[in-house]
Amino acid sequence: MELDEAIKKRKSTRSFSDKKPDWRDIIECIDAARYAPMAGDIYSLKIILVDEKEKIKKLADASQQDFIAEAHYVVVFCSNPSMTLNAYGERGEMYLKQQAGAAIQNFLLKIEEKGLATCWIGYFVDRIVKEILKIPEDIEVEAFFPVGYESKVIGGKKQKKRKIDIDNILYFNKYKNKKMNPQKTIYT
Numbered sequence: 001m002e003l004d005e006a007i008k009k010r011k012s013t014r015s016f017s018d019k020k021p022d023w024r025d026i027i028e029c030i031d032a033a034r035y036a037p038m039a040g041d042i043y044s045l046k047i048i049l050v051d052e053k054e055k056i057k058k059l060a061d062a063s064q065q066d067f068i069a070e071a072h073y074v075v076v077f078c079s080n081p082s083m084t085l086n087a088y089g090e091r092g093e094m095y096l097k098q099q100a101g102a103a104i105q106n107f108l109l110k111i112e113e114k115g116l117a118t119c120w121i122g123y124f125v126d127r128i129v130k131e132i133l134k135i136p137e138d139i140e141v142e143a144f145f146p147v148g149y150e151s152k153v154i155g156g157k158k159q160k161k162r163k164i165d166i167d168n169i170l171y172f173n174k175y176k177n178k179k180m181n182p183q184k185t186i187y188t
């Protein structure tokens with residue numbers, strides 16, 4: 001799959017089929033997270049692959065989102081903040097979130113390439129998630145991802161992708177300026 005196709009086709013899935021993905025495919029998706037940029041090249045992420053049904057059910061409860069329990073796997077992204085905070089102080093807090101996002105996007109694109117499906121789960125009770133997975137107090141839970149195959153609704157309509165228009169997000173040279181400076185065309 002071309003990168004452009006993976007970027008544009010990726011979407012959140014909130015209904016999973018019974019078909020169980022090959023765990024090796026999921027490890028490949030997790031592996032893609034290793035290639036994300038990290039401030040000072042300090043790798044802050046720790047990732048937990050959960051395949052125990054009762055733990056997955058508890059994670060669904062901890063986020064009050066029942067569809068998570070349909071998935072055979074959940075991938076949990078955590079940050080170990082200590083080295084980044086030691087190196088960058090307060091600014092390190094922001095770096096930790098940014099680099100978690102970069103690593104997660106790698107993971108999501110690989111999920112798309114593999115024909116798997118997932119949904120970013122950012123709403124959960126941290127304390128309960130930590131209890132379920134025995135995550136130490138000083139480790140931050142960034143987000144988690146139920147992974148499976150999308151359940152196809154027979155006769156159901158394909159959901160249309162609604163994405164923001166580039167005109168609404170792009171400025172040139174200063175905030176709110178929507179006009180680009182004239183560009184020189186080079187003829188060869």
Ligand SMILES: Cc1cc2nc3c(=O)[nH]c(=O)nc-3n(C[C@H](O)[C@H](O)[C@H](O)COP(=O)(O)O)c2cc1C
Pocket residue numbers: 010011012013014065119120121122123124
């Ligand atoms: C930081 C973050 C937190 C999110 N948390 C949740 C969540 O708890 N539950 C959920 O169903 N979707 C969650 N989402 C998914 C968004 O709702 C979804 O990405 C958005 O509606 C756009 O749809 P798309 O992913 O299909 O492009 C989250 C996404 C992000 C980036």
